[in-house]
Amino acid sequence: MTDLALATHGLAKRYGARAALDGLDLAVPTGVVYGFLGPNGAGKTTTMRLLTGLIHQDAGTIELLGRPFGRGDRRRLFDVGALIESPAFYPFLSARENLRVLAATGAPTRRTRVEELLDLVGLRERAGDKVSGYSLGMKQRLGIAATLLSDPKLLLLDEPANGLDPAGIVAMRDTLRHLAATGKTIFVSSHILGEVRQLADMVGIIAAGRLVREGRLADLLESEGVIRLRGAPDEVAAAVAALGAIVAPAQVGVVVEAGRITLQLSAERASEVNRLLASAGIFASGLEAGSDLETLFLQLTGSTAADGTFNPAGVGRVA
């Protein structure tokens, strides 16, 4: 059995009449980068707060680093670094002073650690400046440094790429990848699916406070019965007509201007699709089997680009 760095069982939390979490089951193996995805209001930040003891669940259990975590188990957090929502600092102190003040709380921290971390996140040259003068991206980098103060085994990061410029995002990705390579477990919630796609080994997708899918990212995408085609826009209609022989119209998605066709068919049938198009005299410029993360996310959460509404499509887990 795989060691779990983090697990929740039937985690539930209500705010008045609204259920923020409704029986959340997560299983995060040790040493992975885990992307925690969900639409706005799905319960991601509530989960983060529960995992750090800021709030307490109404039902369910949490295990951190293989042991139960509840009220009174605050020392378990000595091995956890967390960045929840926006980074929190004293605006009148410098970055260095803020890290020193924070290092005085929780787990004991080596004296040299602050300078190491300022180097790691590229803030050494501005470390003496007051945080009130920092950009959002700089505060975010300082927030990531703060999570690493006690050299934690598990990192919980809520939207860590918020406010970072492209270079900052790449640097953060490299840093997190490096940390994962040293055996740390990284649990990242994010809205930036492209970022999660590049960073995560595993993903968990939640909607309306429940897990709707969890598993290795590659497995999840391959398991989805989607074939995507790209071709000349003026041939899209003919291609759809030809494909009608093997796929129902309801299973076909088309963006004519872009020359894109998406078929709800299992990945194994990609060669059959290719042959059928060729026999109709149509040659695709691109053919991919398996879903992309965005399609999977929208499909599972029922989200729409317009209003972020969702309609959970059942719970499942891919081994």
Added chain:
Amino acid sequence: MRIFSATLRKLVRRPATWVTLGLMVGLLALILLVLAVTTREGPAGIRRPMELLLFTFPTAYLFILEFILSLGGLLSVLYAASVAGSEWGWGTLKAAVARGESRWRYTLATFAAVAVVLGAGIAVAYTLGVGLDLLAGRIAGVDSGNLGDATVLGKLPEQMVRTWLVIVEQAAIGFAIATVARSQLAGIGVGIGLYFGEQFATIFLPDQVRYLPFHAANAAVDLGAAAGGAATRGAGTGALTPEEALLVVAAWLIGALLLSCLFTDRSEIPG
């Protein structure tokens, strides 16, 4: 101890610390200088008793303490409310708790640092106050009197400690209000309301008001008749003796700290 010393360093850097001290010393300086100028420009040879008491030592020692006690009470409410409220507003309490810090220890260490800063503030304000009083007396053309009066100076350390204690008690009230309100602004607003509300309560609750935190604080420091106004602060019908008042002050201090700790411990901390 780590949190206490870190908080102490943090408070020294905090602008509110210096603004509060500046307000205290600035207002004292303003009042003394205005009185000095009006005294100097008044009819020669005629000195009002208040001015003489203010500029003549050893009574001036007690007047300065009286001033610090009165204005310092309100300022300490605001200062402590600002410190406690900002821990919630800026999310720094959240960051500490998420690192596994004890909520009780964090709250108590933060307040202990506030109490030490207030003590230092009182000492600095008092020292500057004595200097300013001497200067103002010279401007007013009033003889400074007996600066080395053994009786008053002998009692001064105890009175200073009592002043510090009652100011810390009033700070604890502001600290608790801001903790329960989870906000600097709400803490400061409610703190001011409570401070002045208690003064008005004298009209409606003449018998009970002596047990309220700010009245008890005033009664706990016995500055004697020499301090004029100070002598009447805690006096009046049914006023507590300084010793009784000190017990009431201690009860309010412990109660306010307990409330702060319990509330922080039981609360859900927002993002």
